[in-house]
Amino acid sequence: xxxxxxxxxxxxxxxxxxxxxxxxxxxxxxxxxxxxxxxxxxxxxxxxxxxxxxxxxxxxxxxxxxxxxxxxxxxxxxxxxxxxxxxxxxxxxxxxxxxxxxxxxxxxxxxxxxxxx
Amino acid sequence: xxxxxxxxxxxxxxxxxxxxxxxxxxxxxxxxxxxxxxxxxxxxxxxxxxxxxxxxxxxxxxxxxxxxxxxxxxxxxxxxxxxxxxxxxxxxxxxxxxxxxxxxxxxxxxxxxxxx
Numbered sequence: 001x002x003x004x005x006x007x008x009x010x011x012x013x014x015x016x017x018x019x020x021x022x023x024x025x026x027x028x029x030x031x032x033x034x035x036x037x038x039x040x041x042x043x044x045x046x047x048x049x050x051x052x053x054x055x056x057x058x059x060x061x062x063x064x065x066x067x068x069x070x071x072x073x074x075x076x077x078x079x080x081x082x083x084x085x086x087x088x089x090x091x092x093x094x095x096x097x098x099x100x101x102x103x104x105x106x107x108x109x110x111x112x113x114x115x116x117x
Numbered sequence: 118x119x120x121x122x123x124x125x126x127x128x129x130x131x132x133x134x135x136x137x138x139x140x141x142x143x144x145x146x147x148x149x150x151x152x153x154x155x156x157x158x159x160x161x162x163x164x165x166x167x168x169x170x171x172x173x174x175x176x177x178x179x180x181x182x183x184x185x186x187x188x189x190x191x192x193x194x195x196x197x198x199x200x201x202x203x204x205x206x207x208x209x210x211x212x213x214x215x216x217x218x219x220x221x222x223x224x225x226x227x228x229x230x231x232x233x
Contacts, residue, residue: 034221043224044209105152105222110158
């Protein structure tokens with residue numbers, strides 16, 4: 001079975017300060033992990049993905065995430081928040097080699113990021 | 118160019134009616150999915166088709182029936198709509214490689230269904 005827990009339902013930061021969105025996962029096999037972003041009334045856009053290559057993954061818009069197997073974490077960070085980063089962020093897990101998920105994505109509960117001027 | 122498109126974008130209907138949502142992808146992917154996003158923004162997979170074959174069928178009422186006429190299209194038909202069906206429905210597509218679990222999925226813009 002696979003699951004993902006986003007540790008914060010809301011994160012509020014000031015523009016120009018760092019962003020940290022926390023995610024822990026559980027998976028019986030080697031997971032693939034993703035972060036998606038959803039702006040209000042929009043679809044989901046892929047920010048970045050981890051698929052067993054480099055543990056530090058760089059994504060779009062200055063975001064990056066580090067896969068830490070020992071901590072079963074995949075936290076999303078950005079050095080300096082921008083007003084346009086305000087959105088809801090989803091940490092997502094799916095199974096890799098040896099799994100039988102058939103591409104099934106399991107979503108976290110989402111973290112709403114608010115950016116203050 | 119739209120990669121994954123859904124129609125309609127908004128759907129308002131009465132309880133008991135039957136409605137369909139259509140999805141098309143022009144990415145050449147072989148796998149398509151339907152997700153439901155509830156009022157708390159929680160996303161959960163409903164169905165998945167790989168090359169027109171149903172491969173994921175989560176616990177979804179029988180009133181929901183997916184149909185895939187070809188690998189570029191996946192439609193969702195809902196019979197006897199209920200108030201609890203109100204949600205945003207997202208279509209997605211990806212490549213699926215056996216034993217891997219699939220690549221990242223590309224999502225459509227969503228269909229907001231409101232049942233009155």
